[in-house]
Amino acid sequence: MVFTWRYEAADGAVITPAGGIEEFSNQGDAESWIGEEWKQLLADGVEKVVLLEDGREIYPMSLRES
Template sequence: MTSPTGWTWRLLDASGAELDPADLDVEVPVEDAQAEAESWLGEHWRTLLERGAASATLLRGDAVVYGPMGLSAS
């Protein structure tokens, strides 16, 4: 569960189903600021893609801020 005001990512597979980050052997942090969360994704998107995530949705608490957005570079 995310904190009420923390920023984090929901990871999705190619069909749009939510993935458990533990199944991808990653820990998605809950950040204090949107820019920190976006920076984390910018640093880790390739690894997430390699491990089966196809897209990500930015959340603030439980509210969708934007997404899903594809992780593929193409």
Template sequence: MRPTQWTWTFEDADGRPVEGGDDVLAPQVFPTQADAEVWIGENWRALRGRGAETAHLAGDGRRVGGPLGLHPAD
């Protein structure tokens, strides 16, 4: 069964959760994996600016991807 809700979680350089109530770090739910991936592609710089070093993708609450480094491509 395909997940119906996709979410990102974020960690700092020490592996601790990075959370917040602002527009970028607030929990967001996406209807498709593609929507979640587009969003991270558009927001990774802002996430880094708030202390996130890595991101993990979850489908229906189960981790399915990551860690994804939030660094510019070389």
């Protein structure tokens, strides 16, 4: 299994980050990584992320604090 994040702009357009797409071997590592990187992603124009497992959507998440 491969876990990745899809990055989306406010209008829903998919954004490909300059550093490429990170791949993770488990969900916990993917979630830890987004916990460390979300502020930079938000600064780069990412508003929402979607966790994917082998391309299948697991869950979406806004990067804006509620």
